[in-house]
Amino acid sequence: MLRFENVTAGYNSSTALEGVSLKVPEGKIVSIVGANGAGKSTAINTISRLVSIYSGKLYLDDRDITRMKPAEVVELGVVQVPEGRQLFAPLTVEENLKLGFHRLARLPDAADRYQERLAYVLDLFPVMKERFSQRAGTMSGGEQQMVAVSRALMAEPRLLMLDEPSLGLAPMVVDRIFDILARLREDGLTILLVEQHADAALELADYGYVLAVGRVRAEGPGADLRNDPALHHSYLGNVGAHA
Numbered sequence: 001m002l003r004f005e006n007v008t009a010g011y012n013s014s015t016a017l018e019g020v021s022l023k024v025p026e027g028k029i030v031s032i033v034g035a036n037g038a039g040k041s042t043a044i045n046t047i048s049r050l051v052s053i054y055s056g057k058l059y060l061d062d063r064d065i066t067r068m069k070p071a072e073v074v075e076l077g078v079v080q081v082p083e084g085r086q087l088f089a090p091l092t093v094e095e096n097l098k099l100g101f102h103r104l105a106r107l108p109d110a111a112d113r114y115q116e117r118l119a120y121v122l123d124l125f126p127v128m129k130e131r132f133s134q135r136a137g138t139m140s141g142g143e144q145q146m147v148a149v150s151r152a153l154m155a156e157p158r159l160l161m162l163d164e165p166s167l168g169l170a171p172m173v174v175d176r177i178f179d180i181l182a183r184l185r186e187d188g189l190t191i192l193l194v195e196q197h198a199d200a201a202l203e204l205a206d207y208g209y210v211l212a213v214g215r216v217r218a219e220g221p222g223a224d225l226r227n228d229p230a231l232h233h234s235y236l237g238n239v240g241a242h243a
């Protein structure tokens with residue numbers, strides 16, 4: 001579904017990704033792992049077209065999106081759950097979800113689709129039913145992450161991208177979020193997950209990439225990367241290391 005071909009990208013002429021080639025096949029979970037500053041967020045923001053591409057090509061379903069604007073990429077169904085959730089704190093859960101639906105609000109069948117999407121996310125996160133009128137900023141970190149994922153799902157994504165969803169969350173909460181990602185894959189969604197928490201992200205992933213200093217240092221089935229102690233030692237700074 002998504003393909004980087006030898007992409008070099010960065011900020012104000014500094015390079016944060018160098019010659020990166022990677023693929024996210026339809027219906028799979030692909031994880032990008034790496035230490036702080038490796039370029040993981042830059043990879044997601046490159047797809048969202050928030051980062052300048054200096055050379056190489058980016059394709060979505062064989063369509064060249066290298067020069068597209070951020071809003072055009074969203075229109076194609078590429079939706080991001082940003083690092084740190086970035087919910088609208090003073091707004092309620094319901095209002096945050098409505099904002100997620102914005103992309104589809106102009107469609108003739110918007111009312112039916114809204115109800116359908118809402119039923120879908122409430123089935124995934126039943127606890128939100130009781131929290132509908134609560135202000136997002138007053139919720140726990142885990143609950144906020146669930147709202148952030150739900151808000152993205154309201155947009156009916158074809159490709160869901162998550163930037164460090166585990167950040168600041170207890171391991172049990174992370175497990176729950178990752179269980180939901182596995183369920184979304186069962187439902188046919190394509191997912192790109194960026195994580196410092198390498199073990200959990202690679203365990204979940206069909207395929208993984210290890211980034212270090214803007215380059216792909218290793219790639220392969222998630223389980224193979226996870227069980228390679230040399231990778232942990234060299235590139236992952238033992239974050240979430242497999243003992």
Ligand SMILES: Nc1ncnc2c1ncn2[C@@H]1O[C@H](COP(=O)(O)OP(=O)(O)OP(=O)(O)O)[C@@H](O)[C@H]1O
Pocket residue numbers: 011015016034035036037038039040041042043196
């Ligand atoms: N807005 C920006 N302007 C300039 N440089 C940036 C910007 N955002 C990131 N960088 C630089 O790009 C490089 C990659 O950063 P990036 O945030 O993609 O890494 P990361 O792997 O996501 O790390 P983290 O887990 O800390 O978010 C770093 O050297 C960083 O300083």
